Amino acid sequence: MSLFQHIVLLAVLVLAAGFLSLTEISLAGARKIKLKLLAESGDERALKVMALQAQSADFFAASQIGLNAIAILGGILGEGALRPYFIGWISYFYAGPWLENIGFTLAFVAVTSLFILFSDLMPKRLAMIAPERIAVAVIKPVLLFIRLCKPFSWALNLVANLLFRLFKVETTRDDSITFDEISAAVKAGALAGVLQKQEQHFIENVFELESRAVTSTMTSRDNVVFFSLNEAEDSIRQKIAQHSYSKFPVCDGVIDHVIGYVDTRDILVRLLNKQSLFQLNESSIRTVLIIPDTLTLSELLDKFRATKESFAVVINEYALVMGVITVSDIMIAVMGSWGTPLDEDKQILQREDGSWLIDGSTPAGDMKRTIGLETLPEEENYQTAAGFMMYMLRKVPKRTDSVEYEGIKFEVLDVDHYRIDQLLVKRLAPGTPVE
Incomplete structure (x- = not known):
């Protein structure tokens, strides 16, 4: 050729x-x-x-x-x-x-x-x-x-x-999709402009419901406002006026003896019907949903759906009340600042110098995303920013206690009865020693 x-x-x-x-x-x-x-x-x-x-x-x-x-x-x-x-x-x-x-x-x-x-x-x-x-x-x-x-x-x-x-080699193709793969696809969509940044957070937060415990989103025990069984009408009116809650637990003397809860809509109906006297009794107290603190937010949503309830009391293994949680709390966990009422103080506030003031009850996941960290050390051991500090310090914290992680300094600003109220978080310049 x-x-x-x-x-x-x-x-x-x-x-x-x-x-x-x-x-x-x-x-x-x-x-x-x-x-x-x-x-x-x-x-x-x-x-x-x-x-x-x-x-x-x-x-x-x-x-x-x-x-x-x-x-x-x-x-x-x-x-x-x-x-x-x-x-x-x-x-x-x-x-x-x-x-x-x-x-x-x-x-x-x-x-x-x-x-x-x-x-x-x-x-x-x-x-x-x-x-x-x-x-x-x-x-x-x-x-x-x-x-x-x-x-x-x-x-x-x-x-x-x-x-x-x-050689016992498995040849079957695995087509299952993991959360990490979905998260990577969502991030790629956000980078490409297909998804907005807020939409990316919504999707990631929805998937986190499966791993986040109810304690990360609930109103903690110290902040729960409740009615006593024999509470006077004037005291009930005052609490409703001071606190913008739609549901209040009813307890027999102390918070750990929960009987049920009262919906303020029931009280409004009585007032509209010109029934000034409001008695806390079997007809006005609703049965409350009691849940363990080991539930995830996803499991709690299933319980809310099954019981047609939207309010639950969280207890620990000793039957002590840890806090209360509502469907709105879960919505806020998913939607972030978009789901937060306008009159509610922000849990995370960025200052002009680039540092952050973070409430101790802020979910650890929200803190992590805000300051731009991929992971926190051993996240399964705590749920909130305060829990992160206690885990890292290995002691009951006091003011000015601080830790450094991935070039970021976390400092305790305020403590109220051993509870961390607020953290100051700021990035350190390269080579800056932590005091």
Whole structure:
């Protein structure tokens, strides 16, 4: 054959190998979620791609047969066709004993570079740009090629499966999606401008409901306003006027003896009906939902849905009241500042110098996101900013106590009866010592 015929045949082999590389990467990289969307839009080829991904052994065997056969044939053909020409060109400058070896080396490098560039590097990079679109475009010729290579791929898969069983290698593809993968996709969407920053926080907060305990969002015991069973009407009116709550626990003397709760709407109805005297009795006290402090926010939502309630009292293992929580508290945990009433003091306030004033009851996750940390040390051991400080200090904190983590200083500003009221958080300049 002439040099032109050799080059044409070599180009055909390069294109064939490039096609196999393109299909291999696109079929392996095509995401199941996007393929499902294509299938739902009416593209039946996407279903064929998903079916091939589920049973990919035949395709990869056929692909490797084709790629290796083409590479070997291309090497033989290219080296045999190009070496005489390289030897002829080099002989004008060099005619020593290394002439044959130099011609062989140059032919080998030329053919190898051709296959790497046009049969491997470029097709694979193209396939990674839009794997789903390319996969559905090439699925029909791929299925035809698999049928042609079926006898050879069956034999190879038989040997491969025996070796996998011998070494106990799991070959089933895991298509389950983790929270980390969803979070990464959400972050990528926010960076690309598809999602707004606030929408990103909403989605992440919803998934965190599964891991956040009710104690991270509840109104703590010290801040609970309750009615005593024999509370006077004037005292009830005063508490309702001073505190903008819609529900108040009713206790028998002390907070740990919870009887039920009162909805202020019931009181409003009595006042509208000109019934000035309000008695706390069986007819006015509603049954309260009691939950353990070990529940997650997701589990509490299920309980609210099942009981048709929106208010619960949280108790610990000793049956002591830890606090109260409502559906609105969970909504605030999801929506952040958007879900916070306008008259409620902010838990996190950024100052002009870039530092933050953080309330001790602020959920640790909110503090972490605000100051830009990916993780906090051993987060499973605490729920709030105050809990973080107590865990890091390993003692009951006092004013001016501080810790440093990831170049950020956390300092206790105010303590009320051993409870941390407020933290000052600021980034340290590189090399700044912590006092």
